[in-house]
Amino acid sequence: MFVVIFRATIRELDSEYSAMAARMRALALTQCGCLEFHALMEGREEIALSYWPDEESILAWRQHPEHVEAQRLGRSRWYESYRGEVAKIARDYHQSF
């Protein structure tokens, strides 16, 4: 399994950014094979984690026309900076109390 780690600093948050982010989350999960999607925002900082079964799914997600347009909008309008990594899960652990 793979994870895409996306970290961004947003110039100015608005409701359109939230709506776009929600659409992209739904798109990933319903059309591109994304297994899980978790995002947190604190102030102007965002971390989004998406989990994928393979690299092909990540490529499909990156190239999906709606996502390409969202990336373009993000760069021109919302992001002060962003950084992403693709990583392969080596092992995991979890606990509920």
Added chain:
Amino acid sequence: MFVVIFRATIRELDSEYSAMAARMRALALTQCGCLEFHALMEGREEIALSYWPDEESILAWRQHPEHVEAQRLGRSRWYESYRGEVAKIARDYHQSF
């Protein structure tokens, strides 16, 4: 390079949790070879990302006595649930505007 992805739901946030988290961040960066440490909190949800040069550093971090004690405290006092993954970075991208 490796990343440890830690996601937790906190029962109740207090100043002691914040102080412990700050100590653990400093410990990782100054004594265990952690390269970068980024954490966000939204409501009771936390994501912490720490980046490491190799698996040995991650093991040293996991076994550091202060961290072992913090993990014990976390389980008994603060965490409703948590989940972690160790992943190997395959590639990255970044952009500043």
